[in-house]
Amino acid sequence: MSGPLRAPTLDRVRQSMQGGPLSEDAVSCAGDTDAVLLFVGGPLDGRVEIREARHGDPLPTITHVHLHGGPKVVHRYDLQSLTDSAGVYHLRPRGPRDDDPGGCTG
Numbered sequence: 001m002s003g004p005l006r007a008p009t010l011d012r013v014r015q016s017m018q019g020g021p022l023s024e025d026a027v028s029c030a031g032d033t034d035a036v037l038l039f040v041g042g043p044l045d046g047r048v049e050i051r052e053a054r055h056g057d058p059l060p061t062i063t064h065v066h067l068h069g070g071p072k073v074v075h076r077y078d079l080q081s082l083t084d085s086a087g088v089y090h091l092r093p094r095g096p097r098d099d100d101p102g103g104c105t106g
Contacts, residue, residue, distance in 0.1 A: 032053055033053050034050050034051060034052050034053050035050070035051040035053075035057075035058050035087060036048065036049075036050055036086050036087070037049045037050075037051055037058055037079075037086075037087050037088070037089060038086070038087075038088045038089070039077060039088075039089045039091075040088055040089065040090050040091065041077075041090060041091025042064070042075040042077070042091040043064065043066060043073075043075060044064055044075070044077065044089070045091075058079055058087055059079065060078065060079050061076055061077065061078050061079065061092075062076070062077045062079075062089055063075070063076050063077075064076075064077065075091060075092075076091075076092040077089035077090060077091055077092065078090055078092050
């Protein structure tokens with residue numbers, strides 16, 4: 001290893017998700033360190049991703065599309081900041097589909 005591991009700073013993502021203004025501290029720290037992200041639920045359950053600082057801040061929501069022989073399957077993950085050094089993407093609960101009339105079997 002060439003140097004010590006640095007913890008990610010997710011303050012900027014947390015502030016934008018809460019609707020607050022971005023602080024100068026968050027802006028100056030953004031992009032300086034890698035982010036450690038864990039996925040919980042769905043097809044990405046248990047995956048750990050290290051997002052390199054050069055890619056910018058983690059996105060507040062990630063969409064995962066699985067293509068196979070049948071119709072595409074879409075899962076959405078929402079970011080929750082645990083600390084300034086880690087974040088977790090939780091599977092978003094499925095809502096009713098547009099083509100589902102509410103379970104009526106007519």
